[in-house]
Amino acid sequence: MDHAVDRSYSLSMRRLAGTAIIGVLSGVLLCGCWLVPVTRTDVCVDWVRFETMQQRVEHASAVLVGKPVKGDGEVRSYGYQANVHTVEVEQVLKGGIGADPVRIASMPVTCGKSYPDGDPLDTGARQLFFLTEQNGEWFTMTPEQGAVPFPPGTPLPFKAG
16 A cells, blocks of 8 residues: 555656646746847838929928927837927918928938938928828928928929919
8 A cells, every 4th residue: 555655646746846847947938038139120111202392292291491490309100219390480382281380200211220311300401391291290201302401592493382
């Protein structure tokens, strides 16, 4: 009888040891998930290239002449941080933007750094803005073609409205 009790006890201990090993391994593996760096999938936008200024005007929701006067925070676009600027509006050429200062987010370049060549709105110079709206925020239409320098006295490079 003692031999049967020893066998039963031995079998129970093996099961307990097996369960303990599985529990420890599971815990280590689950904890290891937090140690592995999480990769972020970047959204890579294939931006439209407009051949003429007139095409930019036709595709923009709003077009205006103005001057960025100060930074005004950040918003997200396509998973990237976009710099927001307060812009003094000189003239609205298209769209429903009032003449008061307006917040405009500079559309970031995607697939890497937001502004590899610098933020095009990070200037106090007068510019033409070609805008689109996302989630109640105004954005430059594309990273490279959403704002262009427009010195005083320069004629409009497209037919206005």
